[in-house]
Amino acid sequence: MSVESTTNSQFRYMGHAMPYLPRDGCMGKLIVIEGTDGCGRSTQLVMLKEWLEVQGYAVIDTGWTRSKLVGKAITDAKEGHSLHRLTYCLMYATDLADRMEYQIIPALRSGFIVLADRYIYTLLARGIARAAGKDWLRDLFGFAVQPDLVFYLQLGVEDLVPRVLEAGKMNYWESGLDMSYGDDLYDSFMAYQTELIQQFNILSEEFGFHCVDARQDPRAIQRQLRREVTAYLDSCNYPAPGSITSEK
């Protein structure tokens, strides 16, 4: 097995891609971990990244509001509660577009595994929960590269509450307070998160998410992730550089 056997495939986009974005030469893989607030996503992602790197895969991780262009501006705007649902969705789209062109696409062209801590599905769910049109949201995020694998760390709203409270807070946006979902923080949080989970379940069916029961022990979750990632990478003949060396 040689390094050249690494898959060189086409870039596939969620919808209308910009004519100037690349079509050929996608050498890497895009793996997404989705899930509501407090489901343990980020911890799992860190462990997965380290495990992949041990095997010799080059990995970069990315996540919302990490773009150089608007990352901080989104945080600031949320601080001031000055975002309307349209500007909310559009700013997040700008954030992803900036990361797409300066980070995700270049990394995929160079053969990296890109691990995304949430992706467009979070924004589709949040947008729909804020009554932004479903079709509009899909068109808006049409430029996004289609992920190769999407994990969905699944929790019911009843499992979510203690976790979020233990973490110290129900925050304004996680509670959907901008949309007046309920009378107080708790009611609003419950109604908003219930809606989000419902939207995630719909998206999961449509896009074929790999569902993971997030109530399990974190180590058990990680084992499942690794198992499925391995199975996927084997199936598309994307060998780890480490395993090549050991075969010699």
Add this chain to the structure above:
Amino acid sequence: MDSLLTPHNFPGKLIVVEGIDGSGKSTQLQLAMRYLQAKGLRPFFTEWNSADLVKAITKKGKKKMSLTPMTFSLLHATDFAHRLVHSILPPLKAGMIVLADRYVYTAFARDVVRGCERDWVRRVYQFAPRPDRAFYFNVPIDVSVSRLLSGRTKLKDYEAGMDLGLATDMVSSFKLFQGRILDEYASITHEYGLTEIGATQSIGGQQQIVRHFIDETLEDYKVDAAQQA
């Protein structure tokens, strides 16, 4: 579905002007505003690129030349959405006349020339209400360039499309870039039924036509007593 193709239901009126830099559209809108004020109305003026929300980001991105066609487009869409929610919809809902210096058609022309997909840009702006009257001030490139160079200090990078690498000097780049924008405007004018005004006529001559069309647009406009000055 597409709100840009169906009339809005707000009691106010939305009148917009479009055209490339140096087409004289802002002058014409200013004069139209005076006309409406003299009639005892209280028109509400708004222009693109004025929202605080993204002003600093756009400025920084432009300075560093780090904006891509897509982020350029999305940032301006964000700015437009902010402006729509804060400056256009409230007066429209309150029954006022809103005068907008540039509207979504600016993005349709500019972003497509930059390399965004035509359909995508239109869909992104699907939330915008259709104006009751949209004027397009059509001007040949040479006239616009000489107006700009004689008046203002100097051309700006993005306005001249320097990010596209069409030419190395700014005036040639401006001509090429704005020339392509004119072509886009021509098809947009047809597609969305904009009212085209030949912007090489005298200022007074153009304004006469503008006022004529504004009168026509306001024929069914009911002035709430509270809105009168």
